[in-house]
Amino acid sequence: MFSFVIRRVALLIPIFFGVTLVSFGFIRMLPGDPVAALAGERDMTPERHAEMMARLGLDKPAWEQYFDYVWKLLHGDFGTSVLTNRPVLDEFLELFPATLELGMAAMLLAIIIGLPIGIFAAIKRGTIYDQGIMGLSLIGYSMPIFWWGLLLIILFGGIWGLTPISGRISYLFDVETVTGFLLIDTLLSGEEGAFASAVHHMILPTIVLGTIPLAIIARQTRSAMLEVLSEDYVRTARAKGLSPLRVYGLHALRNAMITVITVIGLQVGTLMAGAILTETIFSWPGIGKWIIFSVFSRDYYAVQGGLVLIAMIIMSVNLVVDLLYGLINPRIMHTNS
């Protein structure tokens, strides 16, 4: 078990350096620079521009900048935002709860609906239920997030007027930030209606962000279950006279979960990518919106620090997923130790 964990962690090192290289390189490939972006339409003399760049340390050769960046990272310094002059880590941690809250809600929606309908489709294989579920999930999977978001805003927010269309909570409430998770903070504040307002604001973004993971989980659960249902041990379970709930829900699902867990883990990456679009559409004050804004303002340090933080989160989730396999499937644990 111990060596298994060590090997998984060791694998993360080259990935970490890859991420630093990509985040460092790509933002610099974009035309413009932070100083020009700050200046905007105003005139700026080349001397003034050069002076500002030098003050930010952006006049040094690229390799030196990269070396500085990685050196600081290794010492836990994620850089300082050009725009706000605050540590990137502080900004990130301030905004991350909003993204995490939305992401968890979306994931919960995807699992709670995706898993059962995937199982149901597998059991009812080839019937109209199966075809219906698979058809819908294909549509959900293929839906561009920005279009799906705008469509729901028009329908639910505009035409039917059922839900708010942007922000995390109504402007009527001023909730003190304790945990950063608004659902918890509103409850702590004790303000009447604040929690309901926060939930109300979450509905549309959750649906939009959760749709693709939901579709993927449903499809993967179905195919994993189909594979498992034809296994001999499922027949054995039925031959014991066990109830369908136990045969499908325990004997088959436990085996199917090995592949489904992987897929769920991989969705964290999809969620992060989806968060960037969803947060922009719904003005959700999370890191997705922040990264986009940082890219527009060519805030090199915010982008390269933020991307590394996101990558680290995704890598940790994948590590946890790898360890979870072992708990679900004893064969993996035994062959590795």
Add this chain to the structure above:
Amino acid sequence: MSLLEIRNLCVDFETVSGSFRAVDGVDLDIRETDILSIVGESGSGKSVSMLAVMGLLPWTAKITADKMEFEGHNLLTISNKARRNIIGRDIAMIFQEPMSSLNPCFTVGFQIAETLKQHLHLDRKARRKRTIELLDLVGIPAPEERIRAFPHQLSGGMCQRIMIAMAIACYPKLLIADEPTTALDVTIQAQIIDLLVNLQNETGMALVLITHDMGVVAETAKRVIVMYAGQQVEQQEVEGLFNSPRHPYTNALLNALPERSLDLDRLPTIEGVVPGAGDRPDGCLFSPRCKFVQDDCRANIPPLKSTGVNALRCFHPVDPGNLGI
């Protein structure tokens, strides 16, 4: 009284290219403490007919019968819930591939105890005690430790012992063993068959042994049913079958045993192949391969004629004096 009584069991599978009859008119009587063997080639409908009894066939299978009763329960009309009370408890089954028949995600102890919980409603302590007792009974050393083992940590023979322990956990009246030794080493095969026969002797349960190994049949069974292409062609007591087979197919099968052809240059074979879904002959299904075939065999389907425990589906049975060797 019969434990299991089957009359004219047919199983049809709906396929894209139409319906395919896998089991065609099987009659079966199993009394308490019986040991019945069903022999036949792959695809002759041995397993399918027993899976029909267990209700384990996929929904594409259509099961019809004049009668299919277990201890007075009509298995054709029984509700799923009532059937689940019978299978696993009164009728248990073990399968061909022991390694893949056990769930890789659960310990063997859990999988045996699960049956005890389902049918006997034993509490945790009693389940553990009985599980250890069962493992001991099927000859697994150090049962207290083995209950925590996962199937992948055990050999094929061990896994089949676990399957047997699981099957006999609730004192079944009938145990169906579907080619229990096919996937195992020859030395282990004998041990497993011995174990099954010993357990049958001790508990008095009826045993149905599906196999294509004539040696196993000769050593264990009291009665034998021979199946060919989904049809039952002959049924006899084991001595009678080996000494004077009546159906040309049984006769040809026995002639093909290596130990019966020691003084021949070549091992006798049965020419041709079992008819598939598309090329079934009009008359007797064995007629294209039969040495004794006559015109009426090709034109008409011979009925299954029963005389006491014996049954035969043939117009021109083999004369016991002339076995055609």
